[in-house]
Amino acid sequence: MSDVTTLRRQLGWLLLWALVPLPFLYIILPVFWLIAGAAGIFLVLRPQTVPRPSKTILNLVAVAILVAVVAVGGLNIGPLRPLGHLLLLLTSIRVLVVDDRQGFLRCLALVGMVWVVSVASSTHMMAAVYFLASAAVGWWVGIRIHLSGLGLELDGRDGVFPRPRHVVVAVVFALLIALPFFMVMPRLGSPWIAGRSFGRTTGFSPDVDLSKLGRLSESQEVALIVRSAGGEELREEWTRLRGTAFDQVMAGSWIPRRADLRTLETSGGVSWLRREAGELDGLTVLDIDLLRPRRYLMAPPGTVAVQVGTQVAMDVYGGLLIGYRRGQPISYRVWVDDTQPLPAAPPGPRDVLLPRDNPEVRALSQSVAGSLGSARARADAVERFLQTEYDYSLNSGVRIHTVDPVAWFLLDGKAGHCEFFAGAMVVMLRHLGVPARMVGGYSGGDISPDGDELVVREANAHAWVEVWLGDGPGWVSYDPTPPIGVPGLGNVSGWERIRWAWQQAELLWDQKLLTFGLGEQLDLIEGLVEWVRAIPNLIQRRSVVLSISAVVALTVAGSLLRLWWVRRVRPWRVGSRRTHGPASRAVSRLARALVPVGGIVPPWSTVRSIGRQAVAFWPQSAPAVEELVGRAEDELYGLDGHLTSDPREIRELWKTIRSGMKNREMTMEG
């Protein structure tokens, strides 16, 4: 096989490798990566066939590429996707006509760009595995390219170049050096950064952001983590975390009232929601990490006090409002007392305000619950009606700017997500004269095996309804969304522990890599500064002295163990480890195999004496043993420069010797 053929096949494999993530992404349409994949497969299977199209055909292909890119949307869908399509088609054509080393090197740049597009578009945790494997592939290919450029044989009798272990070690060290680079790279908040948007409010759309409380998409990004500070199990009612309530619809979205904010009474760093609760002792303490902070803190029902490192105010709906933080995670502690009902202000005029007075919706409301007397009965009827007569769907298809989304949902669409259901219930109850409001927050999550930790994802964002049932019961929660649409609680047990561990890994991936940003960098610096400041205190602590003593003792013990290992008496070993070749290693194995059958192999045995004994024990293997001994002597004492044998040949010899050994054993047993 000629060099060009080898290079073309190598290029094909690299192209296929670069395409691996694309089928799992949405950025490149399948037809484009399929074309590139076909080109890669062609190169792998038929590298010797080099298409040589005329210039006319190439010009026509160029036009066809442009037409194809424009036909699937062009720049109307942003610059990245058409550029990706263009890159894939150009690469597909260019790699096919490679016929020399220079062309191969130029195409490597194109394939590298395809790889960059693939990796940069990936968000799944498995992308990390692919990334590291790609680093190893890059090192492997890079070394081979340069070695072949020197005219060296890469798969000859000296083995395969480069050695895989060298590549792995290089990648590990490169990774270790890359980590600090990754952490200190500038992540500035410049207006040119096209990063994550935190201010999106889309209202009734599948990608609804519940007024900056949570995104109701299928995102598995972790939104917040709730931990029990005392280690006790989390109660199910605490898994519905409330942001705030919305009382009015504006521009297609439910929004909260921003007025009437109340500054919380603070003492000792703790802000009190209900000062009358008295002392904090005896209350359940929950630590919450809000990884995607919006304007509101999430808190379980019955929250008495909150401790957070920023100013916090409470709106009239009990929502805890904080200052604007650009994506920086926030940790806080809440004290929960669910023995007392949630204090709440009585309904105001906005709690009965109708966004639009739609006669058909009014009629529908009347037909469902108009005949019922009490507010509770009406609320129960409307909730049941919505749960049974309407379907849950994340993709409603409504155009929120042209129609009234609630009326559309109730009368036409009859399918939607939780915000449609909650909004519809609120509107229907208000038509019936019952004060109601929509509440946004999170529901459910994954509970740890010990039950003391809850991981809540963006997909757990949920909207439900609070209905005013009079001065006694006050505001009571209703959830009109069908159970299938209510984010549930996942208990982790049995084999699901694996899934939990996987989710924890995903959490790390999400926090430490995917969304690592300026906030994490600042936290890192802050932690480093605190750690440096704490050094004097640490030195004074007895435990630190003990720790250092333990490290010293372990080091000494390890050194002694290493010394023993190096100097231990072994039956036979081949000179220095560094001079080992495959044949001499095989003779070592042969020496070890001799001991159990009665062979005498003292440390001063020569290769030839081992061979003689082996022939005596296993005469059927005599030719292979003699050949092996000769190879080992060449490796150990030869002067011709080719000091190592071909590992594959030695493997074959060893197999022959082993079969001779087995035959001998069978004869003895027989």
Next chain:
Amino acid sequence: MSFADAFPGFKLRLTRWGAAYIAGCVILGLAAVNTGNNALMAMLAMALGSYVVSGTWSRQVLASTEVTLRLPTETFAGRAAFAEVVVTNNSRFFPAYGLVLRADDGSALLTEGLVEPGTSRRRTVQLVFNDRGWSRVGPWRLEILLPLGFFMKSKEILTDDRVLVLPRLLETEPKLDVSHGGGSRSLELFSDRGREAEVSQLRDFRDGDDQRQLHWKQTARQQRPIVVDRQHAAEGPVYLVVDPRATDPRDPEVLERFETTVSEVATAAVYRLRRMAPVGLIVGETVVPPVRDAGQAARLLRPLAEVELGGMDGDEPAMVRGHEIVRVVGAAAR
């Protein structure tokens, strides 16, 4: 160890591959900062990490690699000589990939794919010296491009080895114009004189043997050509005399003629020794007593390798009485 000791004559050259890599890193960095995409950040970090590892690796390998040279014992001008080169990687951890040893003219003497840490590779390289006399080997350069080939790093391999290049041997035995006593005779006459000597051995025919040496009976019996080596012990020793004096030793034409003369004398001496005919040498004032064995040829060839053409004020070649003298007329007499 200082940098100069570890890297004598260190050179660093950015390769095209390295330039493309740096350009790629810059573009990647711009894209990463502009988009805030952490995958791009990770790619850039890994690229920089690989850059550091590759540079450290190649530097350590270059510092810890030694090249030792063992020159051949006999080197003739214009003929290939095979020297033994041992490349040793003294590093404990870093394998040496893609080492290239270059001669002072830039040609690659050897390319080593891999030298594992703490091991040596022994290779043979072919050397050709054009001029006789003392010649210094090197300086050679040890280059390393790997592992990822961003920079071509090289250092000089300094050796104290000097090699005495013996005179160029001619393809055929020369027919020298010699002065013998008062007349002129061919040198072949001396070799012909031993034709009738005693048979010393029978052996296989070798290229260059005279067909007249064939032993026909043995050849017919053994079905392969057998020649007769004859003992020339009875033959009296012959001195070859080289007169290194010239009226204009700087004249290139004179120099060339002198070199040709030296080559002819060396060739004649070697051919005589192959026939085991004793031959001595007189070069200027230096007199080498006759030797008989080819293994002693160096005693004749060394003075011939070192002789330099001088002016007419030099000493006249010494004379040895009681022996036949073949006076090779040097450049001065022509």
